[in-house]
Amino acid sequence: MTWGFDCSQWELDLDLSFIEQFNYDPPDDVMFLTTWHENESFKEMIEHAKFCTGYSPDEYVQQVVILNIR
Template sequence: MVHTKYLPNKSLHRMAKTLRIFTAGELKSLSIKTMDYVRIKNNEELPDISKHKPFKCVVVIEQEIAPDWQVEVSNWLCSSGCMYMMAWGQDCSSWDDSVDQANIMQFQGEEIPDDSVVFTTWHEDEPLSEVFWFAKHTAHHESHDLKNTVVLHISVTEKSHQFKAEYANA
């Protein structure tokens, strides 16, 4: 309990009256959401991103890629803990299908449990800034609290600072 009669001014007095004590569960739900930038090139070895599990992933495709490598990346995303994938860029609609297929293959064609369904969207005619806004404010999973976002940039060009700034401003 905050004893407001001992506070030196009215502003502090008002702030103390609105002070709220949070439970551990409430604090956990208030924890900071993170964004990590990962750049890969066509046919490059895929890094371990499972530390972000469960996470949302914005796949930014700015390089032409081989279909078999797209399948490999889709499988890697699903096995690494991606629960919501948003694709933007070159041939982004194919990523919706390839990640859906990878999710189905994880369960060998059997019914996928609700907590294991990977949601997928593609954003063909939208600016990347709107995809970042969607990822940050709208994309959610019914079974997981997705605090971490991975921006997976498939490109020969590094844009870490640019994408981090755009995501922060979304």
């Protein structure tokens, strides 16, 4: 997840770096999901991470790592 100014570019860079590892053809059993949250508050982005990224309604993210790049 990316958040803040120009975060859509960071999200694109993450996606591209992932698929480059597999010569632009990642295997079906490998998943890498990214989202960008440019016009949301930090709190909204964290709530999305906690409640909207599980595989089922009863599954929640247990840990969030924040990387602050300035």
